[in-house]
Amino acid sequence: xxxxxxxxxxxxxxxxxxxxxxxxxxxxxxxxxxxxxxxxxxxxxxxxxxxxxxxxxxxxxxxxxxxxxxxxxxxxxxxxxxxxxxxxxxxxxxxxxxxxxxxxxxxxxxxxxxxxxxxxxxxxxxxxxxxxxxxxxxxxxxxxxxxxxxxxxxxxxxxxxxxxxxxxxxxxxxxxxxxxxxxxxxxxxxxxxxxxxxxxxxxxxxxxxxxxxxxxxxxxxxxxxxxxxxxxxxxxxxxxxxxxxxxxxxxxxxxxxxxxxxxxxxxxxxxxxxxxxxxxxx
Amino acid sequence: xxxxxxxxxxxxxxxxxxxxxxxxxxxxxxxxxxxxxxxxxxxxxxxxxxxxxxxxxxxxxxxxxxxxxxxxxxxxxxxxxxxxxxxxxxxxxxxxxxxxxxxxxxxxxxxxxxxxxxxxxxxxxxxxxxxxxxxxxxxxxxxxxxxxxxxxxxxxxxxxxxxxxxxxxxxxxxxxxxxxxxxxxxxxxxxxxxxxxxxxxxxxxxxxxxxxxxxxxxxxxxxxxxxxxxxxxxxxxxxxxxxxxxxxxxxx
Numbered sequence: 329x330x331x332x333x334x335x336x337x338x339x340x341x342x343x344x345x346x347x348x349x350x351x352x353x354x355x356x357x358x359x360x361x362x363x364x365x366x367x368x369x370x371x372x373x374x375x376x377x378x379x380x381x382x383x384x385x386x387x388x389x390x391x392x393x394x395x396x397x398x399x400x401x402x403x404x405x406x407x408x409x410x411x412x413x414x415x416x417x418x419x420x421x422x423x424x425x426x427x428x429x430x431x432x433x434x435x436x437x438x439x440x441x442x443x444x445x446x447x448x449x450x451x452x453x454x455x456x457x458x459x460x461x462x463x464x465x466x467x468x469x470x471x472x473x474x475x476x477x478x479x480x481x482x483x484x485x486x487x488x489x490x491x492x493x494x495x496x497x498x499x500x501x502x503x504x505x506x507x508x509x510x511x512x513x514x515x516x517x518x519x520x521x522x523x524x525x526x527x528x529x530x531x532x533x534x535x536x537x538x539x540x541x542x543x544x545x546x547x548x549x550x551x552x553x554x555x556x557x558x559x560x561x562x563x564x565x566x567x568x569x570x571x572x573x574x575x576x577x578x579x580x581x582x583x584x585x586x587x588x589x590x591x592x593x594x595x596x597x598x599x600x601x602x603x604x605x606x607x608x609x610x
Numbered sequence: 611x612x613x614x615x616x617x618x619x620x621x622x623x624x625x626x627x628x629x630x631x632x633x634x635x636x637x638x639x640x641x642x643x644x645x646x647x648x649x650x651x652x653x654x655x656x657x658x659x660x661x662x663x664x665x666x667x668x669x670x671x672x673x674x675x676x677x678x679x680x681x682x683x684x685x686x687x688x689x690x691x692x693x694x695x696x697x698x699x700x701x702x703x704x705x706x707x708x709x710x711x712x713x714x715x716x717x718x719x720x721x722x723x724x725x726x727x728x729x730x731x732x733x734x735x736x737x738x739x740x741x742x743x744x745x746x747x748x749x750x751x752x753x754x755x756x757x758x759x760x761x762x763x764x765x766x767x768x769x770x771x772x773x774x775x776x777x778x779x780x781x782x783x784x785x786x787x788x789x790x791x792x793x794x795x796x797x798x799x800x801x802x803x804x805x806x807x808x809x810x811x812x813x814x815x816x817x818x819x820x821x822x823x824x825x826x827x828x829x830x831x832x833x834x835x836x837x838x839x840x841x842x843x844x845x846x847x848x849x850x851x852x853x854x855x856x857x858x859x860x861x862x
Contacts, residue, residue: 491706493702493704493706494706494708496664496702496706497702497706497707497708497768497771498708498718499664499667499695500662500664500695500699500700500702500772501695501699501718501719501723501771501772501775502692502693502694502695502696502719502723502775503692503722504692507722512708516708516709
């Protein structure tokens with residue numbers, strides 16, 4: 329009887345510990361959100377999205393250039409990271425055990441773990457230095473290189489979740505292998521792949537390090553791909569280390585906007601995930 | 611028997627070093643149902659999947675001898691696997707409709723293989739669903755997802771999907787083993803009606819089912835074709851002792 333009581337007590341203790349741990353796991357995010365709202369919410373106004381930064385000493389102004397810049401950088405990164413990542417993921421999933429597949433899988437895991445500052449320095453070495461100036465293109469390519477392994481691995485995992493019976497069904501209907509891969513396997517895995525893509529975008533949207541030596545940031549309005557371009561994380565960084573209170577307020581607001589963008593993308597990803605294998609009528 | 615829809619001549623098959631079939635000789639006449647019976651692992655599914663070469667993708671698989679479809683060796687160098695699978699439909703043990711609409715599932719083959727569009731495609735879809743005895747149950751919801759159908763309906767949808775390619779031969783790998791008796795009966799009735807148009811080869815673990823639906827029955831054991839005969843003869847008067855032992859339930 330006492331053994332039973334001891335086990336029950338142990339159960340309660342362990343349960344409490346995991347409960348505390350799970351609360352602690354969410355605490356940082358809640359704390360950050362609360363703090364950002366407190367510091368930044370008052371500065372976020374319609375102007376923040378539509379106006380350019382004002383000079384020091386002038387109140388108001390916004391980060392329209394940085395928001396547009398971030399969107400352009402995400403666009404470039406996506407144009408590189410999505411096709412390459414999805415293609416590589418499809419290859420890895422279909423050729424599970426080949427020597428090339430094993431190598432690619434390992435290298436993409438290594439690339440995934442590469443500190444982003446290293447990627448930034450490489451991008452500077454090969455995409456900035458030879459051309460003599462910082463550019464949106466270099467920043468976008470650096471972010472794209474970060475996206476590739478993320479998208480590759482999620483694509484591979486999502487494709488592996490497609491039941492083999494569907495592959496057999498398509499092959500048995502006389503579909504060539506390439507068509508089976510495209511129209512059945514990729515099509516079925518699509519919601520999962522979209523989720524993976526959104527998560528990857530959310531991840532790179534907030535990256536600062538790869539942009540420091542590539543996109544560099546820009547105080548002026550610029551959408552030219554060959555010129556330095558503003559980005560939210562860079563603008564936040566520049567404003568946060570400045571000595572001016574107005575700029576500090578802008579940095580808080582920028583951080584709030586950035587985190588909301590990332591949250592919205594993550595929510596969208598969850599929504600798409602829930603629709604997986606669901607009632608698509610297409 | 612006049613001619614054959616499917617035939618095997620001294621057909622052996624290996625998965626790597628493991629020989630799964632030993633010199634199988636069998637003839638499936640046109641417009642008939644051939645049931646393949648035998649204990650698990652006896653090679654009957656391997657043989658079924660050799661007919662439309664679904665085993666090709668397995669690494670280390672090889673064969674000797676030939677499988678003839680309408681007199682032509684399906685393993686001949688000039689044989690196009692894609693063409694072959696248009697002519698030989700297959701239905702699997704676990705129904706596997708695509709996560710698409712009912713219509714799109716059936717239209718899947720003809721849309722690409724026969725390049726049908728519009729009205730012609732509609733006609734093929736309707737005809738195939740009627741042949742699979744599913745039309746009346748789904749005609750009002752063709753655009754809904756196939757995954758909302760019951761198990762038995764999904765399996766009949768898979769049959770309709772295979773029929774839409776207008777095959778000469780239909781292969782079924784334990785099509786009713788996961789279905790309830792009512793759904794099983796519908797499938798069996800359906801097979802009986804279909805055999806006026808094509809040859810059917812069905813793998814089954816259910817001896818009563820083999821007895822009910824098939825014209826011929828082949829008993830496989832340890833990769834050998836032990837005996838193949840008219841179903842009535844094989845069940846009532848088997849030549850081989852092993853066949854008798856299996857059908858009377860003494861092993862397997």
